[in-house]
Amino acid sequence: MATLILAEHDNIKLKESTNKVVTAANLIGDTIDILVIGNNCMSVATQASKITHVSKVIVVEESYYQNMLAEPVSDLIVSLMKDYKTLMSPATTNGKNILPRVAATLDVSQISEITAVIDKNTFERPIYAGNAIATIKTTTEKNVITVRTTAFDAATNENNTEIEILNATANPCLSEFIEEKISGSERPELTSAKIIISGGRGMQSGDNFSMLDKIADKLGAAVGASRAAVDAGFVPNEYQVGQTGKVVAPDLYIAVGISGAIQHLAGMKDSKVIVAINKDEEAPIFEVADYGLVADLFDAIPELENELNNIK
Amino acid sequence: MKVLVPVKRVVDYNVKIRVDSQSQSIDLTNIKMSMNPFDEIAVEEAIRLKESGQVEEIIALSIGPSQCQETIRNALAMGMDRGIHIETEHSPEPLIVAKLINEIVKKEEADIVILGKQAIDDDCSQTGQMLSALMKCSLATFASNITFDDDRVIVTREIDGGLQTIKLQKPTVITTDLRLNEPRYASLPNIMKAKKKIIDKYLPDDLNIDMTPKLDVIKIEEPPKRQGGGKVETIIELVEKLKNEAGVI
Numbered sequence A: 001m002a003t004l005i006l007a008e009h010d011n012i013k014l015k016e017s018t019n020k021v022v023t024a025a026n027l028i029g030d031t032i033d034i035l036v037i038g039n040n041c042m043s044v045a046t047q048a049s050k051i052t053h054v055s056k057v058i059v060v061e062e063s064y065y066q067n068m069l070a071e072p073v074s075d076l077i078v079s080l081m082k083d084y085k086t087l088m089s090p091a092t093t094n095g096k097n098i099l100p101r102v103a104a105t106l107d108v109s110q111i112s113e114i115t116a117v118i119d120k121n122t123f124e125r126p127i128y129a130g131n132a133i134a135t136i137k138t139t140t141e142k143n144v145i146t147v148r149t150t151a152f153d154a155a156t157n158e159n160n161t162e163i164e165i166l167n168a169t170a171n172p173c174l175s176e177f178i179e180e181k182i183s184g185s186e187r188p189e190l191t192s193a194k195i196i197i198s199g200g201r202g203m204q205s206g207d208n209f210s211m212l213d214k215i216a217d218k219l220g221a222a223v224g225a226s227r228a229a230v231d232a233g234f235v236p237n238e239y240q241v242g243q244t245g246k247v248v249a250p251d252l253y254i255a256v257g258i259s260g261a262i263q264h265l266a267g268m269k270d271s272k273v274i275v276a277i278n279k280d281e282e283a284p285i286f287e288v289a290d291y292g293l294v295a296d297l298f299d300a301i302p303e304l305e306n307e308l309n310n311i312k
Numbered sequence B: 001m002k003v004l005v006p007v008k009r010v011v012d013y014n015v016k017i018r019v020d021s022q023s024q025s026i027d028l029t030n031i032k033m034s035m036n037p038f039d040e041i042a043v044e045e046a047i048r049l050k051e052s053g054q055v056e057e058i059i060a061l062s063i064g065p066s067q068c069q070e071t072i073r074n075a076l077a078m079g080m081d082r083g084i085h086i087e088t089e090h091s092p093e094p095l096i097v098a099k100l101i102n103e104i105v106k107k108e109e110a111d112i113v114i115l116g117k118q119a120i121d122d123d124c125s126q127t128g129q130m131l132s133a134l135m136k137c138s139l140a141t142f143a144s145n146i147t148f149d150d151d152r153v154i155v156t157r158e159i160d161g162g163l164q165t166i167k168l169q170k171p172t173v174i175t176t177d178l179r180l181n182e183p184r185y186a187s188l189p190n191i192m193k194a195k196k197k198i199i200d201k202y203l204p205d206d207l208n209i210d211m212t213p214k215l216d217v218i219k220i221e222e223p224p225k226r227q228g229g230g231k232v233e234t235i236i237e238l239v240e241k242l243k244n245e246a247g248v249i
Helices: A016-028 A042-048 A070-083 A093-105 A209-219 A227-231 A262-268 A297-311 B037-051 B068-078 B094-108 B127-135 B188-194 B235-244
Strands: A002-006 A031-038 A054-061 A086-090 A110-114 A116-119 A122-127 A132-138 A143-147 A162-165 A175-182 A195-199 A222-225 A252-256 A273-278 A291-294 B002-006 B009-011 B033-035 B057-064 B082-087 B112-116 B138-149 B152-159 B162-168 B172-176 B199-202 B215-221
Touching: A002 A016, A002 A070, A002 A093, A016 A031, A016 A086, A016 A116, A016 A143, A031 A042, A031 A070, A042 A054, A042 A162, A070 A093, A070 B127, A070 B138, A086 A093, A093 A110, A093 A143, A093 B094, A093 B127, A093 B138, A093 B152, A110 A122, A175 B138, A195 A209, A209 A222, A209 A252, A209 A297, A222 A227, A252 A262, A273 A297, A273 B235, A291 B235, A297 B235, B002 B037, B002 B094, B009 B068, B033 B037, B033 B068, B037 B057, B037 B068, B037 B112, B037 B172, B057 B068, B057 B094, B068 B082, B068 B188, B068 B199, B082 B094, B094 B127, B112 B127, B127 B138, B127 B172, B138 B162, B152 B172
Parallel strands: A002 A031, A002 A086, A031 A054, A054 A162, A086 A143, A110 A143, A195 A222, A195 A252, A252 A273, A273 A291, B002 B057, B002 B112, B057 B082, B082 B199, B112 B172, B138 B172
Antiparallel strands: A116 A122, A122 A132, A132 B215, A175 B162, B009 B033, B138 B152, B152 B162
16 A cells, blocks of 8 residues: 655645655655645646655646645545555644545544654654653554654655646535735745744844844744744744644754743754753753853843854 | 534643653643633634624533533633533544534534634644534634624634635634634633533433544653753853854854
8 A cells, every 4th residue: 555645835846844754654664655736836746756755746736726725625635545545744734724634534533743653553643742752553444644844854855756647626615715925034934944043922022023033134044932922912823833833843943032831842842952042040941951041132132143243 | 603612621731741651641630620722712702703793602512521511611601602511431532522523513503613723632633624524514724813704704824824814604613723812711700600501411322423442542651851951151152152062053
């Protein structure tokens, strides 16, 4: 039997999270096909055909797949699943939106956000905001799995495999796309950035995040935030790192004015190097930080900006 | 129009859980339990829809052991009209939960189901999506705004890069994200009133749902501990270490 991976893309570019799912799928060991669903997305299929370990790319293009609405996309995937044992996707908002709908239609339980593959039917996944790791075994013929991409390296692009074009299934017309507001940032995306600088409640206002923007621009970093900063309205929700936001694992994570609630740690504690800047030396963030600096961020951040100017 | 809000009883978000290495499970003795925070947001939204006259009846549903009645009472004290409790020994896996909710949706002829985007215990983020598949209806996950346009529901969703707005046919399933609203506290008079509200009780057998799990939990372990606690005295020392010791800038 084989594994089908739902590709993550924006109809133009394939996201690296897809390569990471390929690495997880390769550990399962079955043949790997990638499914590209979208509109005018042949360039994405071409990129997917380069990924190592992939045996075939299936592409289905239709106007009503443009925005990946859950109902038509899950109908299409269900129609293809007779040939596959396993369906996988990255645990992005798309994957989380679509895969459980497929799973329930197939009458199987989904395994969400796996962090390790033990064998074809056994996986590890974090529960309780990462404070415990559960080992789960499926008892059904088919498996539906989302992958926590920070737990797997990206598969390389050293392949050139065939692309098969399939027809769309009917649009169930249960919902209709109105609009999308994508924050067009020049900076890298949180989930793929090598360096992230995040602010918490200690930032005191949304305006003060411009101090972090300056550091981010110098380091080529993404800007994140704790739930407290999002709740306080400093920054939009897509900045949120943590149990209920994005899970990240960059080379360097700089936490500024973040106390380190378990819900935030859940989203960043697998970062390679963690820096914490906080004036409260008792803040739990220091327990996970490799380099903790007890200081007022309003002194420390301008100083950091200066110092970075000196070394570059 | 009728709105059903499933609410889950979970370990309170302030509690740091402990893994019992002997039994390889989570130690839940004497631990504070609360309504899943995202389900509180769902309850609040249902109450606001009723207060603004857009829906007629709002019902809270919980699935699990007898203590779930407390969680339902809490929802009733916030302002839900009545409750339904499906009593099960443990908290079942999301697919089974979705099947049980679906039976209640049929019985009650609910038009809209609003529930949390994920439970903070198992962190699955599946139930709403699965329910929409069983109901063969529209789905809007991660909602940050809900409005009505004649007989359609317009939902703004929090997606990875920003916001997406979609228009849904009823019946529909909506899962709540953080910024949809700020849940109210139950007032004392409302807590008293809630004691008189009705909670209907079902068993899974009454609903003809097979409760056999499809997943086996082999073990639960503590995650590897991160070694932290390193300190620097100055920004100059920090930058020097990041550059020369860690090699990350």
